[in-house]
Amino acid sequence: MSPIASSDWDRAVDAIESARSVLLLGHVSPDGDALGSALGVGLALAAVPDDRRIPRIEVSFGDDPFVVPANLAWMPGEHLLVPATEVSTDPDVVVTFDASSSDRLGLLRGVAEEAAVLVAVDHHRSYDGFGQVSLVDTAAPATAVVARELISRLGIELEADAAACLYTGLITDTGSFRYTGTTSQTHALAGELLETGIAFDEIARAVFDAVPFGYLGVLGTALGRCQLEPEAVAGCGLVWTAVLAADRAADGLPFDLVEPIIDVIRKASEAEVAMVIKEDDLGDLRVSLRSKGVADVSQVATALGGGGHRYAAGFTSTSREVADVVSAVRSALDAAIDG
Numbered sequence: 001m002s003p004i005a006s007s008d009w010d011r012a013v014d015a016i017e018s019a020r021s022v023l024l025l026g027h028v029s030p031d032g033d034a035l036g037s038a039l040g041v042g043l044a045l046a047a048v049p050d051d052r053r054i055p056r057i058e059v060s061f062g063d064d065p066f067v068v069p070a071n072l073a074w075m076p077g078e079h080l081l082v083p084a085t086e087v088s089t090d091p092d093v094v095v096t097f098d099a100s101s102s103d104r105l106g107l108l109r110g111v112a113e114e115a116a117v118l119v120a121v122d123h124h125r126s127y128d129g130f131g132q133v134s135l136v137d138t139a140a141p142a143t144a145v146v147a148r149e150l151i152s153r154l155g156i157e158l159e160a161d162a163a164a165c166l167y168t169g170l171i172t173d174t175g176s177f178r179y180t181g182t183t184s185q186t187h188a189l190a191g192e193l194l195e196t197g198i199a200f201d202e203i204a205r206a207v208f209d210a211v212p213f214g215y216l217g218v219l220g221t222a223l224g225r226c227q228l229e230p231e232a233v234a235g236c237g238l239v240w241t242a243v244l245a246a247d248r249a250a251d252g253l254p255f256d257l258v259e260p261i262i263d264v265i266r267k268a269s270e271a272e273v274a275m276v277i278k279e280d281d282l283g284d285l286r287v288s289l290r291s292k293g294v295a296d297v298s299q300v301a302t303a304l305g306g307g308g309h310r311y312a313a314g315f316t317s318t319s320r321e322v323a324d325v326v327s328a329v330r331s332a333l334d335a336a337i338d339g
């Protein structure tokens, strides 16, 4: 089923099997798919018998400060995680997960580009070919799907810890099997992961349904600020809000905690596209976009310096004014509808 050429699989497997050191990277500000795929492959590689195990296996992502998002902090494989500023800079092989371009690797872009072998595992349509070996399936609903096949092709049996990480990637990117892109094979893979005995209910609660009380106040503020623009997106409607750093400050909430707010506001039936403008701790505005299908928000995000998929995309604004972001997105959305 995989559209990935067998020669690419062979190159990746040969490089990993002959490596003395591998560095497995998620993209910056990793989500469940990026970190779950990297840790899943890392745990699989770490589980092979001593005589065949790669001596050095490191998992990282290019952020400093190096903070695992709160909803992913439970994931197994912590012993493989190395902060971006402490990774070994001379790995034989670097494998990236869920990164569509090398600038998504942040601080570790240079380490990846200088590696003897650079393998990119991804599913973004906006993937730009930066890997020497590209294991990219744009039809896959999650990078975790490709990561699972990589583990199979390495001849490694899947165990519960790795399966828990891959399952996290699967439910994150499919919205628990609700989004377009989910297929019968996606459910078959979920079934296979459940066969390893993972606590899928606890995983779902940790990933989606466990927030500090202060989050509810931030959510209330964001919802109170929500705007509906029915005439935007060629009359199909835009719903948007902004979450400022000051909103989070009272409770000391980390930036990544505001991520799920988009999943609340996109429920508005009157809007085809939803947007949350999120101010990070440095004052930059990071923008999340969701589409129900009429508009390709990856076009919008790519035009504004980011990337993503038709239904979910994002970018970091060059302006620090919310009003600038709204007008730039409105214009780009009109172009995305016409095109």
Ligand SMILES: [Mn+2]
Residues within 6 Å of the ligand: 033, 034, 098, 123, 141, 142, 143, 173
């Ligand atoms: Mn993904």
